[in-house]
Amino acid sequence: MEIGIDSFAAAFTEDSRAISASERLANLIEQIERADQVGLDSFGIGEHHRREFLDSAPAVILGAAAARTQRIRLTSAVSVLSAADPVRLFQEFATIDLLSRGRAEMVVGRGSSIEAFPLFGFRLDDYDALFAEKLDLLLKIREKEHVHWSGKFRPALTGQGIYPRPVQNPLPIWVGVGGTPQSFARAGALGLPLMAAIIGGETRRFRPLIDLYREAGAKAGHPPGLLKLGVHSPGYVAETTERAAEEFLPGFARAINEIGKERGWPPMTRKDFDAQTGPEGALMVGNPEEVAEKILRHSRSLGGISRITFQMNAASLAHDKMMRAIELIGTRLAPALRAKLEVAKS
Numbered sequence: 321m322e323i324g325i326d327s328f329a330a331a332f333t334e335d336s337r338a339i340s341a342s343e344r345l346a347n348l349i350e351q352i353e354r355a356d357q358v359g360l361d362s363f364g365i366g367e368h369h370r371r372e373f374l375d376s377a378p379a380v381i382l383g384a385a386a387a388r389t390q391r392i393r394l395t396s397a398v399s400v401l402s403a404a405d406p407v408r409l410f411q412e413f414a415t416i417d418l419l420s421r422g423r424a425e426m427v428v429g430r431g432s433s434i435e436a437f438p439l440f441g442f443r444l445d446d447y448d449a450l451f452a453e454k455l456d457l458l459l460k461i462r463e464k465e466h467v468h469w470s471g472k473f474r475p476a477l478t479g480q481g482i483y484p485r486p487v488q489n490p491l492p493i494w495v496g497v498g499g500t501p502q503s504f505a506r507a508g509a510l511g512l513p514l515m516a517a518i519i520g521g522e523t524r525r526f527r528p529l530i531d532l533y534r535e536a537g538a539k540a541g542h543p544p545g546l547l548k549l550g551v552h553s554p555g556y557v558a559e560t561t562e563r564a565a566e567e568f569l570p571g572f573a574r575a576i577n578e579i580g581k582e583r584g585w586p587p588m589t590r591k592d593f594d595a596q597t598g599p600e601g602a603l604m605v606g607n608p609e610e611v612a613e614k615i616l617r618h619s620r621s622l623g624g625i626s627r628i629t630f631q632m633n634a635a636s637l638a639h640d641k642m643m644r645a646i647e648l649i650g651t652r653l654a655p656a657l658r659a660k661l662e663v664a665k666s
Contacts, residue, residue, distance in 0.1 A: 321619065321661060323625040324362030325355050325550055325646060326397040328634060329374035329381070332575040336636035341374055345381070347639040348374075356392040356460070358650025364397025364427065364552075364629060369435045372578075379412035380390050384390050386420035395424045397552065397629070398496035398515070400431035402450040403440045405474065407482055408456040410491075414416035424486065427515045427550075428455065429496030430503070444475070455495075459510070462490050494550065497529075502528045508536030513548035513626070521602040523551070524621035534623070550627035551618065554634060555604030557611055557648045558641075564605050569593050571635035574579040604630060608652035616660050 329348055331337045331456045336344075352363045363385065365378035375381065383395045385484075394416060399409060409426070417424035429449045439443050460467050461482045470476035495507035507514045514533050516524055530549060537547040543665045554572065558564035573588045582585065596603040604611050619625040632645060 321549075321615075321625055321657065322361035323649065323657065324360055324364060324395075324629040325351070326364040326366065326626060326629045326631045327351070327375070328397075328474075329367060330368075330372050330575065330630070330634050331374075331636055332578060332634065333571050333636040336381070336571070337637070344461040344597070345374055347642075348381065349384055349388060350639070351642055351646060352392070352394075353388050354646045355650065357656065358647055360392060360646070360650050362393040362395055362425070362627065362629065364395040366397045367400050367431075367436070368433050369439050370433070373568055378477060379409075379416060382416050382424070383419055386416055386423070389420070389423075391399040394420055395425035395492075395494075396427050398427040398429035398431070399507055400433075400436045401428040401454050401458065402430050402447065403436035403442050404454070406454045406461060407477075410458060410461045410482060411484070413491060414484050414486040417488055417491060418484060422487035423629070424488070425492040425494065427494040427496045428458065429498075432498055432517075435523055442473075448502070449473075454577065456511075458493065462493065493637060494548075496552075499526075501532055504533040506535040508533040508538075508542070509540045511537055511540060511542035511546045513546070513550065515550040515552055515627075515629075517552045518602045519552075519554055519631075520596065520602050523553070523602050523618045524600060527622055530622050547623065548626035549622060550629065551622070551625050552629045552631060553602050554632070555611065555630040556632050556635065556637070557604075557606065557608050557630075557645050557653055559607060559648070561606040561610055564607065565593070565597060567637065567641060568605050568632075568635050571637060575634045575636070604628075608648050609656050611651050612657040612660060615657055 355363050357574055365379050365381050366375045369376050378396050413426050414425050453473055457469055460469055466479045466481050467477045468479055494513045494515045497503040498517050534547055555566040556564050576588045597605045615628050
């Protein structure tokens with residue numbers, strides 16, 4: 321199982337907003353470097369277009385990280401494909417792949433934050449149709465250097481070459497999903513790896529959707545090895561479970577409550593948080609060994625996970641705490657999890 325970190329370059333508290341944007345991005349590159357140094361498998365950068373975030377141009381951040389890292393895979397988390405030009409997106413990530421010598425990936429999705437649609441001149445009424453059409457084009461660009469294609473939302477391609485071409489052939493493209501059955505089935509039918517954002521509730525309740533993904537893939541004739549499952553969840557690791565909860569909760573609750581005002585969510589209470597950090601809850605918060613056990617439990621309940629990624633920075637943790645958490649995930653959690661997986665195989 322691969323283990324990674326995802327970041328939205330977010331600042332939801334007064335302390336985090338007091339740090340300059342330049343310093344926050346410099347800290348983020350240091351965090352990616354540390355993840356690389358401690359042996360983590362991936363680092364993902366999200367995409368948002370609002371005041372709390374600095375990730376509106378994830379390819380630029382990943383390009384900077386490519387020059388400062390050696391082995392870690394660099395991915396979007398997610399690219400809002402519905403509001404992007406697939407040609408330009410492919411060019412950006414092919415360039416990252418060249419800079420990193422074959423370590424770039426894309427996770428593409430429709431986008432749970434909708435600010436990109438009016439910003440780039442798209443209608444929310446076309447939310448799913450935009451994604452379906454643009455994913456079709458993106459996959460054709462990945463497959464062929466010269467593309468003949470026409471659609472509703474973008475001018476036709478009549479054989480133009482799309483450059484540069486990446487080191488990896490094919491460039492890995494995952495589909496990022498929330499809780500819509502159609503999205504799970506589409507990813508399976510296309511034989512694409514799936515990254516499920518499980519940010520609340522009980523992780524095991526996603527099993528019917530994961531089964532739908534795998535069934536759609538099998539029906540389309542795709543081998544099981546293509547149908548990889550990744551899980552992206554909020555999480556944080558500290559030396560003790562009590563310390564992890566104490567440090568993570570205040571900023572995380574602030575972020576959830578700010579977003580909740582727009583989406584109609586009730587305020588997060590300590591009781592809610594404790595339920596989510598419990599054995600079946602989605603939040604991966606605790607000491608390294610405890611969280612490793614929880615990840616293993618989630619993998620069993622979902623029929624096997626290929627990649628697990630921690631979303632930590634929504635809690636607006638200080639840079640030193642983020643660096644320490646990344647170190648603990650790489651040096652204690654990852655070995656503990658892999659040891660448990662080896663035992664489970666035997």
